[in-house]
Amino acid sequence: MLETESYISALLAYCGAALLALIILFVWLRSSGWSRWSTACLFWLGAAVLLTPAYASPEVETFAPAIIVAVFQLTFSGVDEAQHAIRPLMTAMVFGLGVGLLHTAIWALWGRRMRESS
Numbered sequence: 001m002l003e004t005e006s007y008i009s010a011l012l013a014y015c016g017a018a019l020l021a022l023i024i025l026f027v028w029l030r031s032s033g034w035s036r037w038s039t040a041c042l043f044w045l046g047a048a049v050l051l052t053p054a055y056a057s058p059e060v061e062t063f064a065p066a067i068i069v070a071v072f073q074l075t076f077s078g079v080d081e082a083q084h085a086i087r088p089l090m091t092a093m094v095f096g097l098g099v100g101l102l103h104t105a106i107w108a109l110w111g112r113r114m115r116e117s118s
């Protein structure tokens with residue numbers, strides 16, 4: 001079991017790595033010529049997948065990334081045991097996709113407004 005300081009350090013390290021991965025994903029998508037819609041939706045969907053927490057198991061009080069908990073629980077215990085991680089992950093993914101669509105709409109309106117003012 002991790003001590004409080006090492007647990008927080010591990011979570012911060014994971015969150016930092018996830019944010020770095022999201023920045024790299026965004027830069028790569030934009031430089032590869034992906035559309036704004038695809039870039040925004042994939043970025044926010046990636047953020048949802050990487051940053052959603054879940055309890056490591058229903059009996060413990062520590063968090064872990066939901067995608068990791070879901071994969072391990074599905075592999076070793078089955079779908080019923082993984083539901084506590086799958087539900088928040090799916091909710092976050094739907095929310096992330098919605099934020100991506102909203103981001104795209106704002107991006108399009110901003111671009112239109114900038115073109116009209118020039």
